Amino acid sequence: MRKGIDGLAALIQDSFQLDPYSDAVFLFSGWSKDRYKCLYFDGDGFAMLYKRLDNGKLQWPKDENEVRNLTQQELRWLLEGLSLQQPKAIAKSAKGVF
Template identity: 35%
Template sequence: MFMIRPSNSSLKVYVYSGVVDMRKQIDGQAALVETTMEVNPFSKRLVVFTNKRRDKLKILAWDKNGFLVWYERLEKQRFLRLKGDHNRVLSIKDLNLYLDGYDINRFKPHEPLKIEKVA
């Protein structure tokens, strides 16, 4: 199986929490990023969009001199709704788990400890 996935772990992944008509082209999606999310669409980041049925997903990214778009259409399953606001940031690892169908909303790591001295 041939699959192209984002792998640069230094990239930020922003999630657009609303639904998007997948007929919307690159310029329309970039405008959503700029106006609704108040994020620069020309910076080094990925922005994830899903449609109302959550069977389609697009990822928009700027690459030096033009936009890239990843597009995935599921035949039977659905992408889970990601919780959070328009500026929720995911890691590349979480994005790839999400693309594989995992519910990353339920993945919750241990809370960080703030220890000031040894017992």
């Protein structure tokens, strides 16, 4: 969790071959999973949010090198301390199927 904006942007681009200037929020967690950083490019500069949780930990994916594309709901679950796989969540249905 030592990297700043430039270090995280370089990591996004060089290690994960993603565009840090895209319309995406990039989320990073420390090894203890009780803190995270969000990096976002808003069109004229980068914004970075750093948060340390007082109670609890993130249910972060096991593979620390795994890059995942999350839905807004999955991001909310993760930041609320819930698992990305919610067994009781209602699954999305295919539209137009009766």
